[in-house]
Amino acid sequence: MQNNTAINVEHLSKAFNNQKVVDDVSFTVTKGEVFGLLGPNGAGKTTILRMITTLLKPTTGNITIFGHDIKxxxxxxxxxxxxxxQYAAVDEDITAKENLLIFSRLNGLTKKESQARTDELLKEFSLEASANKSIKEFSGxxxxxxxxxxxxxxxxxxIFLxxxxxGLDPRTRTQMWDTIRNLVNHGSTIFLTTQYLEEADNLADRVAVIDHGKLIRIGTPDELKKETGESRVSLKVIKNNDILLAAKILQNALNSKPQILNNTITMKFKMTEQIIDGLxxxxxxxxxxxxxxIQEPSLDDVFMALTIGKN
Structure with a gap:
């Protein structure tokens, strides 16, 4: 298993002024997967990311990356x-190409290698037409x-994202998702923190939900939705005289409270068998x-179920 593990986090904790912001968190990230870290603002996501990337020392716990102990x-x-x-770490007074050349040299590439790598990346990220533009002219x-x-x-x-x-508009966000998927297709392992649950649902193979520094749940988006989320059914009753009886039948079958608006009944349910029985x-x-x-549960539903009432 170790050979297939990209990141291993064991009993990770971090305290500031005797206050724990990360509390005994453990998980592994497998090579080639997209691993999403979700949680409310202040839950500890950024602190965990900074510890894994060696920018912050853990109070307790161990982290290995491809078997290398970060300590x-x-x-x-x-x-x-x-x-x-979240924000582009670039020099706004020079061009995209100049930025890439400078960072390439700072990363130890020769002048020739830097030129070649810069050209490759400009093409890969569809920036060739803007290579000689000032960063000030760039969109988000x-x-x-x-x-x-x-x-x-x-x-x-x-790649830690x-x-x-x-802050990106929906169209540009979708373009970034395509870029991230392309990286995974070429063998990269992605560690993603995001405030967009739709993003994690679209990109992540597995997600970890944290709240108040503690790991609440971990699994694939589908597993979490099946375990925690609830589906919704909505239907219109043709005859007004049938509405109350229909609501009673569905309430017994689905074991949830119906919401009635005009002739439409909306209800939550856990299992497909329940809605088949009700119908x-x-x-x-x-x-x-x-x-x-019928609307399937989303990660938004999971997120609310796991974190609501705990804040």
Whole structure:
């Protein structure tokens, strides 16, 4: 298993002024996966990220990256990853190409290697047409792509993305998602923190939910949605006289409280068998319905279920 483990976090804790902001967190990240770290603001996401990337020392616990203990082999550990934050860490007074050339040289590439790598990254991130523009002329999405390109100069095995699409419009966010998927297709391991649950649902193979510094749940998005979230059914009752009976039948079958608006009944349910049973009973009672829709649970539902009432 160790050979397939990119990151191993064991009993990680961090305290500031005797107040724990990360409390006994453990998880592993597998090579080639997208691992999402979710939690409310102040839950400890950024603190965990900073400890894993060696920017902050843990109070207790151990972290290894590809088997390198970050306490004993921090330089080797750092050589395996790149970090992209929420804001583009670039020099706005020079061009995109100049930024890439400078960072390439700072990362130890020769002049010839820097030129070649810069050209590759400009093409890969669709920045060739803007290569000689000042960063001040860049849109938010272009700045974010450039920042991600800079973090990939040394072709790191792991890429840490700290809320990479914060502040981007939906179209640019979708473009960034495509870029991230492309990185994974080429073998990268992605560690993602995000405030957009839809983003984690679309990108992450597994997600860890933390709250008040504690690990609340970990699993695939589908596993968490099945375990914690609830589906919703909505249907319209054709005859007004049937509404109350229909609501009673569904309440017994779905074991949840119906919401009635005009002729439409909306309810939550856990299992598919429940809605099949409810619809069968409506048919037996000769209650006609239309506009039947079923909405699967989302990570938003999971997030609310796991963190609401704990803050």
């Amino acid at each position: 004993k082999e921090s330089k080797l550990a750092r050589s395996t990853f790149g970090v992209t934050g 999405g272009m700045r974010r792509r450039l920042d991600l390109a800079i973090s990939l100069i040394t072709r790191p095995e792991i 700290d809320e990479p699409t914060t 069968s009973q409506l048919n037996t009672a000769k209650i006609n319905v239309s506009n039947l829709t």
